[in-house]
Amino acid sequence: MYSCTEPTSIYMYNISSNLSKSMAKNGGVYSVHILKEGYSKAEEPGEQRACGTISLVKGTHKIIVDTGNPWDRELIVRGLASHGLCADDIDHVVCTHGHSDHVGNLNLFLNARHIVGYDVCQGDLYTDHPFSEGISLWIDDVVEVKPTPGHTHSDVSLIVHNTKDGVTVIAGDLFECEEDLKNPSIWKDNSEAPDMQESNRSQVLTVANVIVPGHGKLFHVTKTK
Template identity: 50%
Template structure:
């Protein structure tokens, strides 16, 4: 049995007038061959009912989600955390908790947080100072990295203007983009569809 990635919402980010934009994040389900269901990013609170229906179309119940990972703390990535049970493990950036009990894990030491032998959470700061990405090995398409806003969309591999303006630390983000690009067969970005990784980044 292979691990399975299901994109239940493709993220978007569209410019509006007066220097505003509308956005919501990519939301992914991971069916682990070892530990059941995992959700990556929850979308904004305005889509709570849709998220619940989407999850229930694959899982019998919200309680089937054993782990929720939010790649960073922006509102469009964490807006529906409150729909999950007290016993769900939450990984939000560098924080890990079950209920009100927090686990002391030092992401800054560079070690991955292992969920299973095939699935781990790695520190990939830059967009914010506490971004994480989820590495899923042993899928039908190879290694998939769910990268949050480390990659905004496929096009930003070739145009750094698409991500640098939203980055808290562009130099660090580029370093972590290169790390992810070196290990992923496919990348799930924060605001677009999953894309094949050709291992090439445009470094201007």
């Protein structure tokens, strides 16, 4: 059983894009906001308290990444309101995988296209996408839903290619927390496919400047030559 960061106050971090629209191409200008910082803390043997990070991506599209647990409904509503939004303004919901602390409020977002792991739907209409072949789904020119299996066999990550810090990856439990870079047991103990997850972690670390993990504070990636 692993422990990452304990819960802290919402609205902790904002990553604002200041790139020109010409650099952003048809994706417009995006910013990433943490509505709730994820956490995981061991309790008694066989027990832990946990919730996944809930993120808002604002730009040409309004995107929620992971929806927390069912007790986070009012927190999400308040968080959106602080950005001048309501649930009906969200046009995409991306859940990095299907665990209950990441999908608990999908029914808030009835106007959105839902991408939950490898499932893509709007209303009761499901659309096939070849995530299992390693092919990303692009929401626009700069926002990518990339298959990153390992934690489960159908994980995805949202990659925003145009924040002021470079590439921001909202990775779900591909990365549990920054601490798992030095203590691999944190993520390996919860992995359905460790070899696959390790490969996808390496790929994300190569491209990312900032990573939003599933159960801890966002962190900047130190590039080595």
